[in-house]
Amino acid sequence: MKNVRALIIxxxxxxxxxxxxxxxxxxxxxxxxxxxxxxAEALALLANSPVELILCDINMPVMDGLEFVQRLKGVAxxxxxxxxxxxxxxxxxxxxxxxxxxxxxxxxxPFTPDQxxxxxxxxxxxxK
Amino acid sequence: MSTMPEVSAEKWLPLLxxxxxxxxxxxxxxxxxxxxxxxxxxxxxTAMVGLAGIVCGVLSIRCCHKSATQIASAMxxxxxxxxxxxxxxxxxxxxxxxxxxxxxxIDGMSDKCLLSVPTVIxxxxxxxxxxxxxTPIEIWFRFHGxxxxxxxxxxx
Numbered sequence: 006m007k008n009v010r011a012l013i014i015x016x017x018x019x020x021x022x023x024x025x026x027x028x029x030x031x032x033x034x035x036x037x038x039x040x041x042x043x044x045a046e047a048l049a050l051l052a053n054s055p056v057e058l059i060l061c062d063i064n065m066p067v068m069d070g071l072e073f074v075q076r077l078k079g080v081a082x083x084x085x086x087x088x089x090x091x092x093x094x095x096x097x098x099x100x101x102x103x104x105x106x107x108x109x110x111x112x113x114x115p116f117t118p119d120q121x122x123x124x125x126x127x128x129x130x131x132x133k
Numbered sequence: 134m135s136t137m138p139e140v141s142a143e144k145w146l147p148l149l150x151x152x153x154x155x156x157x158x159x160x161x162x163x164x165x166x167x168x169x170x171x172x173x174x175x176x177x178x179t180a181m182v183g184l185a186g187i188v189c190g191v192l193s194i195r196c197c198h199k200s201a202t203q204i205a206s207a208m209x210x211x212x213x214x215x216x217x218x219x220x221x222x223x224x225x226x227x228x229x230x231x232x233x234x235x236x237x238x239i240d241g242m243s244d245k246c247l248l249s250v251p252t253v254i255x256x257x258x259x260x261x262x263x264x265x266x267x268t269p270i271e272i273w274f275r276f277h278g279x280x281x282x283x284x285x286x287x288x289x
Contacts, residue, residue: 016250017229019222022209023160064229066250093233096244113237114230115159 008036009129010055014047014073015062015091020114024060024091024121031122033058033129044073048080055082058129061108063092063099071099074106087128091116138188138239140287142270145239149285150272152235157276160230161207166275173282175257177201178220180228183249188242190287192232194224198255200279225251231283 011028013021021040028035039054041047045068047061059077063070070090077083089110090103100111110124157163177198184190196204198220205223206216216223229251237243269286 017222017226019205019208019219019226026210064248064250093229093237093248094243095233095237098244114233115156117159 007034009033009057010037010039011035011058011060012039012041012047012051012056013060014041014044014065014070015060016042016065017062018042020062020091027116027118027121028058028060028125030118031126033126044068044070044076047073048076051077051080051082053082056086058125059083059086059088060091060125061088063090063094063103071102071106074103074108078107089125089128138242140188140267142268145235145285146270146272148238149231149235149270149283152238153231153272153274153283156227156230156234160227161204163207163276165281168273168275168280170271170273171280173280176282177255177257178224179254180224181252181254182225182228182232184232184236184246184287185249186242186246188236188239188246188287190285192228192235192285193283194228194231195282195284196224196276197279200276200281203277203279221253221255225253228253235285 013024015021025038039050041050043065061070074088087109090108091112093114095113103111109128112120112124157165173195176195178201179193179195181191181193201220201224202213202217205219206213208223232248236246267287269284271284274281
């Protein structure tokens with residue numbers, strides 16, 4: 006998988022770096038990694054910078070991950086871009102809410118590179 | 134109607150211990166050593182995450198500056214000398230993951246109990262008092278030879 010532009014959204018800069026490292030360990034060749042610390046920042050960034058993959062936390066200040074996924078439907082640049090939630094909120098209700106809102110995958114923290122490979126790679130391959 | 138799960142130190146302590154080991158194994162690729170209760174003088178980092186819903190309380194992780202730097206180093210795969218600036222964030226995220234992993238292991242709690250954004254306090258000269266009314270569930274570990282204390286305090 007080559008030249009993938011990814012957007013990682015998490016209010017923890019440490020977690021954003023861990024997610025990026027996990028994507029690379031999973032075999033993704035990332036040409037560019039953009040970072041945002043909440044959903045609102047991510048939406049502003051996406052308006053001018055298209056990506057092929059979005060990884061998003063749920064619990065964040067300003068705009069949480071569920072609202073971000075819902076609002077993403079109105080962003081022309083993001084049509085068909087897969088969103089995978091990476092979060093500590095592991096309850097079934099959150100999973101259903103995220104998938105109903107438009108997320109394509111859901112990974113619970115703590116997560117292994119194998120889980121990232123299993124949940125993310127097929128989505129990127131399918132959207133290219 | 135949602136009912137609060139029975140707060141049982143006997144049942145919850147091993148789950149909290151297991152949740153903590155899992156986070157260290159998976160996200161830090163590090164092992165924790167079991168330890169005994171000990172005085173935590175000179176604690177420099179306290180990371181806290183609130184729980185709200187059918188269970189209300191706070192989970193806290195306390196350790197010294199050296200341990201917090203080692204935790205950031207292990208999480209990020211950086212040498213300790215380059216990891217110090219990330220210690221705050223790493224401690225907050227550690228508390229978040231331990232609390233989330235723990236609540237996801239309790240029947241009926243994962244959906245009905247939300248976590249707060251983590252808070253991290255630093256400094257050696259302070260005391261920490263949660264206004265909960267139950268005896269905390271506490272675990273002591275050693276990480277890189279230094280004490281690490283985890284406590285879950287719950288409102289009944």
